Amino acid sequence: MNLIDEILKDAPKIPIQKYTAKDFQSDQDVRWCPGCGDYSILAQVQRVLPELNIPKHNIVFVSGIGCSSRFPYYMDTYGFHGIHGRAAAIASGLKVARPELSVWVATGDGDGLSIGGNHFIHICRRNIDVKIILFNNQIYGLTKGQYSPTSEFGKITKSSPFGAPDHPFNPLLVALGAEASFVARGLDRDPKLLQNIIRRAAEHKGTAFMEMYQNCNVFNDGAFFQFTEKETKDDNIVVLENGKPMIFGKEKDKGLKLEGFTPVVVSLKDSKYSINDLIIHNEKDTMLSFILARMSNLPGLPRPVGVVYAVERQTYEGEVMKQIDASINKQGVGDLEKLLTHGETWVIK
Amino acid sequence: MAKDLKKLDEVTIRFAGDSGDGMQLTGSQFTTTTALLGNDLSTLPDYPAEIRAPAGTLFGVSGFQIHFGSKEISTPGDACDVLVAMNPAALKVNLRSLRDGGIIIANRDGFNDKNLKLAGYEINPLDDGSLDKFQLHSVDITKLTTIAIQDLNLTTKIVERSKNFFSLGMMYWMYSRPIESSVKWIQEKFKKNPEIVEANIRVLKAGYNYGETTEIFHARYEVRAADLYPGRYRSITGNEATAWGLLAASAKSGLDLFLGSYPITPASEILHELSHHKNFRVKTFQAEDEIAGITSAIGASYGGAIGVTTTSGPGLALKTEAMGLAVMLELPLVIVNVQRGGPSTGLPTKTEQADLLQAVHGRNSEAPIPVLAACTPAGCFDAAYDAVRIALKYMTPVILLSDGYLANGAEPWLIPDVKSLQDIDVKFRTDPKNFFPYSRDEKTLARPWAIPGTPGLEHRIGGLEKEHITGNVSYDADNHEFMVNLRQQKVDGIANDLPLAKTEGDDKGDLLVVGWGGTYGAIKTAVEKKRKEGKSVSHLHLKYINPFQKNIGDILKNFKYILVPELNLGQLSQLLQAKYLIPVRKLNKVQGLPFKANEIEAKIDEILK
Numbered sequence: 001m002n003l004i005d006e007i008l009k010d011a012p013k014i015p016i017q018k019y020t021a022k023d024f025q026s027d028q029d030v031r032w033c034p035g036c037g038d039y040s041i042l043a044q045v046q047r048v049l050p051e052l053n054i055p056k057h058n059i060v061f062v063s064g065i066g067c068s069s070r071f072p073y074y075m076d077t078y079g080f081h082g083i084h085g086r087a088a089a090i091a092s093g094l095k096v097a098r099p100e101l102s103v104w105v106a107t108g109d110g111d112g113l114s115i116g117g118n119h120f121i122h123i124c125r126r127n128i129d130v131k132i133i134l135f136n137n138q139i140y141g142l143t144k145g146q147y148s149p150t151s152e153f154g155k156i157t158k159s160s161p162f163g164a165p166d167h168p169f170n171p172l173l174v175a176l177g178a179e180a181s182f183v184a185r186g187l188d189r190d191p192k193l194l195q196n197i198i199r200r201a202a203e204h205k206g207t208a209f210m211e212m213y214q215n216c217n218v219f220n221d222g223a224f225f226q227f228t229e230k231e232t233k234d235d236n237i238v239v240l241e242n243g244k245p246m247i248f249g250k251e252k253d254k255g256l257k258l259e260g261f262t263p264v265v266v267s268l269k270d271s272k273y274s275i276n277d278l279i280i281h282n283e284k285d286t287m288l289s290f291i292l293a294r295m296s297n298l299p300g301l302p303r304p305v306g307v308v309y310a311v312e313r314q315t316y317e318g319e320v321m322k323q324i325d326a327s328i329n330k331q332g333v334g335d336l337e338k339l340l341t342h343g344e345t346w347v348i349k
Numbered sequence: 350m351a352k353d354l355k356k357l358d359e360v361t362i363r364f365a366g367d368s369g370d371g372m373q374l375t376g377s378q379f380t381t382t383t384a385l386l387g388n389d390l391s392t393l394p395d396y397p398a399e400i401r402a403p404a405g406t407l408f409g410v411s412g413f414q415i416h417f418g419s420k421e422i423s424t425p426g427d428a429c430d431v432l433v434a435m436n437p438a439a440l441k442v443n444l445r446s447l448r449d450g451g452i453i454i455a456n457r458d459g460f461n462d463k464n465l466k467l468a469g470y471e472i473n474p475l476d477d478g479s480l481d482k483f484q485l486h487s488v489d490i491t492k493l494t495t496i497a498i499q500d501l502n503l504t505t506k507i508v509e510r511s512k513n514f515f516s517l518g519m520m521y522w523m524y525s526r527p528i529e530s531s532v533k534w535i536q537e538k539f540k541k542n543p544e545i546v547e548a549n550i551r552v553l554k555a556g557y558n559y560g561e562t563t564e565i566f567h568a569r570y571e572v573r574a575a576d577l578y579p580g581r582y583r584s585i586t587g588n589e590a591t592a593w594g595l596l597a598a599s600a601k602s603g604l605d606l607f608l609g610s611y612p613i614t615p616a617s618e619i620l621h622e623l624s625h626h627k628n629f630r631v632k633t634f635q636a637e638d639e640i641a642g643i644t645s646a647i648g649a650s651y652g653g654a655i656g657v658t659t660t661s662g663p664g665l666a667l668k669t670e671a672m673g674l675a676v677m678l679e680l681p682l683v684i685v686n687v688q689r690g691g692p693s694t695g696l697p698t699k700t701e702q703a704d705l706l707q708a709v710h711g712r713n714s715e716a717p718i719p720v721l722a723a724c725t726p727a728g729c730f731d732a733a734y735d736a737v738r739i740a741l742k743y744m745t746p747v748i749l750l751s752d753g754y755l756a757n758g759a760e761p762w763l764i765p766d767v768k769s770l771q772d773i774d775v776k777f778r779t780d781p782k783n784f785f786p787y788s789r790d791e792k793t794l795a796r797p798w799a800i801p802g803t804p805g806l807e808h809r810i811g812g813l814e815k816e817h818i819t820g821n822v823s824y825d826a827d828n829h830e831f832m833v834n835l836r837q838q839k840v841d842g843i844a845n846d847l848p849l850a851k852t853e854g855d856d857k858g859d860l861l862v863v864g865w866g867g868t869y870g871a872i873k874t875a876v877e878k879k880r881k882e883g884k885s886v887s888h889l890h891l892k893y894i895n896p897f898q899k900n901i902g903d904i905l906k907n908f909k910y911i912l913v914p915e916l917n918l919g920q921l922s923q924l925l926q927a928k929y930l931i932p933v934r935k936l937n938k939v940q941g942l943p944f945k946a947n948e949i950e951a952k953i954d955e956i957l958k
Contacts, residue, residue, distance in 0.1 A: 002604065004604075004800065057801065072811070089641035092641070093652075095648075098653070118638055119640075119644075334628045339626070347581050
């Protein structure tokens with residue numbers, strides 16, 4: 001038994017309680033701008049956590065820098081507000097050191113995909129069991145309005161008065177390309193969808209990546225309105241449900257069909273196409289996941305939201321613990337004296 | 350036939366060849382055998398940054414120097430007594446390190462037209478009389494190797510690779526060393542390939558017998574065991590010692606060790622070594638970059654492990670921001686910087702001491718971090734252990750400076766009694782009553798270590814300025830100034846916990862030579878020699894750079910002159926002058942190589958003339 005196990009064994013026992021969302025609210029005043037999409041994401045996380053039956057002292061929120069990275073201050077769990085871009089690396093170290101903890105990362109499009117892009121892709125491929133919520137508002141908010149790596153090409157901002165010359169990242173594709181085992185997209189204004197995604201991510205064993213479209217009402221207001229507002233959303237998003245055909249539209253009269261590898265929108269109104277012609281969502285289908293993620297870049301197609309991809313594979317920390325156990329089984333628990341005197345030694349008298 | 354057996358007190362041998370010739374292996378085998386005989390010794394591997402540089406080129410030469418003796422040995426030796434040169438480039442590069450009258454053993458087969466041209470020789474130096482002031486032995490090493498194993502029908506490549514064992518065998522004969530330890534090593538190392546075992550052992554014996562039976566060597570030498578302090582010894586390099594010191598601190602404290610590290614020369618061996626010891630529950634995380642190396646370690650420390658990151662100069666630069674975070678978070682963390690030649694990529698495989706000011710000052714704002722420096726390869730063990738102890742006790746990041754010379758150099762190490770290691774007492778905070786994350790221990794000023802998983806202690810920390818005691822984010826002007834001072838006081842206060850510094854020699858006198866880090870052996874050798882000549886000179890070697898030990902100022906005052914030799918342009922000099930307002934004489938060398946004792950002796954003579 002190491003010291004942590006030993007000490008926590010004697011720590012005051014707190015009975016597993018039935019938490020409510022309120023139990024996860026810290027004593028700090030929330031300082032996001034009024035109307036910010038972050039509020040909704042925070043509220044949904046606080047609503048879902050009580051369902052998970054994880055003692056809150058075993059939950060840690062880690063973040064980097066940016067508006068979204070203030071998230072840990074508002075959660076009454078353990079919290080770690082790191083430095084710009086490094087939340088994924090900090091969380092990796094924490095989770096590998098303490099696999100029994102539930103570790104979450106709150107990050108943004110700048111923090112997670114620009115300065116922290118390297119750590120992001122590597123945590124995905126290692127499949128360290130960390131839940132990553134990426135607040136994508138397609139703008140730098142905390143530094144007051146520069147374009148971000150997810151801002152659309154040609155965007156006029158403070159730092160791009162003639163239009164951003166950068167081609168943006170598609171966060172889902174980055175995550176899939178980096179071998180993420182769980183990839184989902186949510187909308188700040190769809191609490192039910194958010195809750196469902198957060199719940200699924202929490203249950204997933206491995207890196208769970210959640211892109212959350214989040215409205216910055218100060219510097220990029222309305223960036224996602226076509227996907228979130230009542231009048232337009234139904235025709236512009238398709239909500240993915242595992243095993244179900246991809247149907248969308250206000251009247252549920254449109255569907256997605258594959259022609260070769262290309263998804264096309266078909267009408268279910270006339271009798272030309274039926275539900276049987278549509279793509280059936282399969283979260284375990286790697287090829288489909290790339291097609292769905294790629295749809296964000298193609299005009300005329302609805303934006304997929306929900307769980308895009310979810311497969312099980314070995315986690316990094318699981319493998320590390322296996323190696324440690326195997327090594328202890330084979331050689332016994334490390335003995336310092338044995339280590340220092342093994343191999344070639346000699347005695348001077 | 351009987352040959353003279355001459356007794357020697359000390360010998361320096363340098364093995365040199367192409368980087369693919371196995372000179373590092375030959376040198377380390379000679380080192381192990383010599384250590385087992387009870388000699389004191391010190392080694393200097395000197396190899397190029399290229400893994401397999403083009404054969405025969407000057408920049409592709411790889412060397413391994415060993416200095417051993419029946420007396421105390423503190424440096425790899427100023428000048429060699431023997432140079433084993435496998436080709437013309439090796440001869441050309443290393444000849445200047447051979448003393449007049451020294452022995453050259455040249456692989457005549459390697460001195461072909463192509464290699465001579467690559468090394469820039471127009472005439473073969475083995476034949477033109479240019480080496481007359483040395484004892485030259487030209488041996489057909491490649492040919493003799495081939496003959497020894499021709500019946501095994503091995504490829505030319507394997508035969509070529511065996512020839513270093515011929516040189517090793519000759520040196521074993523010449524310095525009366527047994528071959529058994531190397532035979533055992535070959536059997537173990539190549540056990541999956543019996544043909545190679547057979548070939549290498551035969552070649553090793555052939556080299557040994559060549560010395561015994563041919564007429565060319567007139568003398569054979571004996572170097573008796575040194576009069577070392579009684580006890581059990583082993584040979585150890587600086588990087589091994591660093592890894593083991595960290596493991597020892599983990600075992601003693603009961604905390605798991607977490608190493609976040611990105612491979613970099615010359616620090617990678619610490620990562621390699623620790624990755625072998627999974628049964629100590631050590632977790633090695635080969636990170637995606639230097640920044641992930643340190644930030645993952647900080648994450649692990651936050652979780653209650655001993656977070657460690659290892660690197661060299663360019664990597665330390667990349668870790669800068671995260672070190673500041675660790676200062677703000679006040680979490681224990683050890684940053685090992687194995688210094689190399691710089692700036693930028695610099696001289697990756699060569700040694701230097703030019704990261705001192707980077708370690709002490711190289712962060713944004715006021716971000717004090719204790720800085721320790723290892724002085725000898727074996728001393729890396731204690732230094733690493735001490736670094737962890739301080740980090741845990743004071744809840745602070747600690748920088749441990751090593752260097753390429755210490756990292757790769759080997760020496761005999763008196764294995765410490767595990768029970769005698771200083772206790773490392775760690776207390777996690779568990780009591781939720783009156784818990785504040787930035788409250789302080791009155792004596793050490795350390796904040797409590799409250800790790801996730803502890804019921805009732807849920808709290809938030811981060812890189813934003815902390816309010817004293819509560820740890821809440823605070824932009825208050827007075828609080829910021831207070832906290833800046835508090836963090837500084839905490840680190841300054843570590844001086845109360847350090848043993849007082851002691852000079853080697855006298856407490857007062859004309860000249861005090863002050864060094865730090867890997868220059869210990871060279872300064873010690875030089876000062877001892879000058880003291881024997883009756884000069885009033887003493888030696889002070891600093892293991893603690895930040896904070897300095899409390900009595901450093903008093904010691905400096907007792908000498909007329911202060912000399913600070915450093916492998917940089919005068920960084921410790923600057924710190925000493927700034928802190929103690931005393932004039933300092935400098936001796937600086939930045940060639941990617943350690944000091945020779947005679948360079949320091951000459952400076953001592955100059956000052957005390």
